[in-house]
Amino acid sequence: MNNFLFVSAENDAIANCKAGGMADVVRDVPRHIAENDDTVHVVVPSYGRLHHEGQMISLLQFPLRGTEYFAELYKVRGKKEIKGIHHYVIHHPEIQAGDIAHIYHNDPKEPFFNDSIKYFIFCTAVAQAIKNGAFGDLDIVHLHDWHTSLLLFLREYHPEFKALQDIRTVYSIHNLAIQGIRPFQDNYASVRNWFPNIAFQEEVLRDKRYPDCINLMAVGIRFADSVHTVSPSYKEDVMKPSSPPEFIGGESLEEDLQKADKEGRLVGILNGCNYANINVAEKGQLLKNILKAIFPWLQEESKKYKADFLAHTGEKVFSWMENPPKFVVSSVARLTEQKFYFFKRSPEAFHHLLTSLQRVNGIFVLLGTGAPEYEELFREISYERENFLFINGQSEEVIDSIYLESDLYFMPSLFEPCGISQMLAMRNGHPCLVHHTGGLKDTVHHMKTGFSFDGPNYDAKISNMLEAFDDVINLFVEDRKTFRAIARRAGKERFTWKDSVNKYYTQLYDLPLALPIVKDVTKEVSKVS
CATH class of the missing domain: 3.40.50.2000 (Glycogen Phosphorylase B;)
Incomplete structure (x- = not known):
């Protein structure tokens, strides 16, 4: 049995934690993994509100900004109780709700200022929780978009979290256009402000358009064991340079994506759609x-x-x-x-x-x-x-x-x-x-x-x-x-999730598919007779 951790900014399997389609993916994929008798833990930020009905299971202590930070890990109830799936949120006062779906901040004057702060804290807390064994012995960590890629930065450079290197970590790109670009230094929401004692290589992390900035989307692409786009054609698109508005492609990351593809790390797998338990309105209304x-x-x-x-x-x-x-x-x-x-x-x-x-x-x-x-x-x-x-x-x-x-x-x-x-x-x-x-x-x-x-x-x-x-x-x-x-x-x-998740196992997770459960037909026949 395999043990998975999904790390995301959104999760529609719990109430009031959705802003877009990424939340649907984080809701649906674990359900199909659980059908393989594997275990999935899903963790998202609390945004100051999602922990209220939860059960605190761990107090996490970790270094940030040259001091000790404390965050709380809560286990929360999903909209549906599904065997093999466990939902968590991380609470810290600085992980605040934004104005977009009470999740993301809209910072037009200084993009990603508020969001980078809360995801710096969130990712470091998740790294500490993994180190503490809060989710058990993990086989796969699956990260979603730039909000979670800092875990790969911590795995690569932070001496406290070297153990993460032993866990296969995959990275899904849901929207390449939103990249989480922040300064290396001289800003409260900068990498050196939050990690002043960590030695890292700027040239490996920097954005090609803004050399004084880290590009967190690029960190995910450069450091993950496997990189995933949410459709095969989008994979082909993002390996080409953008020429807006005629064509939106790699958005300055096409060379990184081409490199990942040559290394066999880039995979395009189409998202699925839910064909069961559909909410159907009355026709004509x-x-x-x-x-x-x-x-x-x-x-x-x-x-x-x-x-x-x-x-x-x-x-x-x-x-x-x-x-x-x-x-x-x-x-x-x-x-x-x-x-x-x-x-x-x-x-x-x-x-x-x-x-x-x-x-x-x-x-x-x-x-x-x-x-x-x-x-x-x-x-x-x-x-x-x-x-x-x-x-x-x-x-x-x-x-x-x-x-x-x-x-x-x-x-x-x-x-x-x-x-x-x-x-x-x-x-x-x-x-x-x-x-x-x-x-x-x-x-x-x-x-x-x-x-x-x-x-x-x-x-x-x-x-x-x-x-x-x-x-x-x-x-x-x-x-x-x-x-x-x-x-x-x-x-x-x-477009079924079953087909997509089968490809996740073989192409992203590098795991064999679980054997299907075969019923003993002779016993069924004897019961009928």
Whole structure:
């Protein structure tokens, strides 16, 4: 039996610890590892709140900033109790909740300032917990994104944590564009401030664009025993240099990734999708569920500034309830440059899509929150266009209804490491229109299970996106049989975690797969007789 430790900033297997798709991965992969009769420990920061209902099991003492730090390790309850899986959080007063999903800080003036502090403390506490044997004798440590890569720095340079070198450590890249870049020195949130007595090699750690800074994403790539991208096509993308906005690739780390690939350390494995225990909204309730979400939001003090817009949205929903749309296009995403750059730069293109939808009495439903400039853009368009419903909030019930009732799911991501939304839409038998990039290449196949667009430059991409959208509308109107066949094939696609985790074992963990449990058929027969 193997013993795993997952270290992450997010974990959707416990309540209120999700900001993005990484939390889904950290929730789902351990469940499939546990099915192999292996044991998984999952540890995340407490963010000052997740430890309240937990059981403190260890007080951790470790050196930081030239003094002794103390942190508390708590065992916490998962949303589901699953044999072989144990959930933990680490609490320290300086590991604070941010403004993004009560997890990450948004530091536009000095990026990663607050986040680096809390993850410096978190990673050192985890290293001490491993050293103390809090998780038992570990076979695999699996790190997720830059927030956890400092464990590899500690393994490499810290004399207190040399024992970590005996444990195979793998590193998953969920979003290469967010790299955790901080100064080496002369800053409170710098490496030398937090580790003043550790001798390390700056040239091995530095960011190639900012030579006075450490790049924590690069640390993960350079020091891990195995490096993992969350789709095969994203692996190919990130080994090429970026040329934004036409192409987002390695983001200055392509040479590191090429080196890892030559060394046999870089692996692309597609994320899976959950096809069991699905929350299914009642069909035909999309517009009602939007209204049900809006009214409570109107009473929240934090949303007073957008009360007028919420009331405006509710009024539009009422009008569509009287004249139900014949075609629903949807998107569910955090409002960021990655997800909606094309619309921010070319809002006229979005207006074109809405005009095309008018031909079929169609609406575009967008649910999301995020960057203020993107929220403002979509609120403005919503005031202007009757067939655009911008749901500027978060509601699981509305999201379930969107995935259940959309005729077309639209995902024009500038880049996409893997993507889960397209899988969720396809799971319900709805085709997607996607930008031909990253994991979207691996999951949506043009005119077979969905639709895609691309182009050699920005203008070509926009032109092809509009043409592809119009082609979808025309297909829906003029060749419903073909449209439905594409939808059926989308619904039959399966991107299972079982297949992905099997590849984790052989390609990432360098472990044999557990033998399947074979029932004694003769005993079963004798019972029946």
